[in-house]
Amino acid sequence: MDIVVPRASLLRLLTEGDAIARDTGSLVTGCGHAGDGNVHLAVFQPDQVRRDAVLRRLFRAGLALGGALSGEHGIGTAKQPYFLELEDPARLALMRRIKHAFDPDGILNPHVLFG
Helix, strand or coil: CEEECCHHHHHHHHHHHHHHHHHHCCEEEEEEECCCCEEEEEEECCCHHHHHHHHHHHHHHHHHCCCECCCCCCCHHHHHHHHHHHCCHHHHHHHHHHHHHHCCCCCCCCCCCCC
């Protein structure tokens, strides 16, 4: 999964990711595009409930640093629950209005993000 943060916040995100991994007994590793603040993280945690908690904490950390839940990979079905839970409701409302403006009949990617 990918998270994007302002470049000046990359170290803080990675430090927070390390702390989350240690706290949860998970392995969080990754790489990224330092030039644009995009970080690709792989979360290795066999327990699905704990993995879900790790992802939620990582996404919250990125948002708290002024970032977004995704860089160039988009949201998609895997991130949809986190996105709908954690994103600013005003932003979600705006995105829904834009989607409706360009796709009033709901035929483009129906039920993928805004069901």
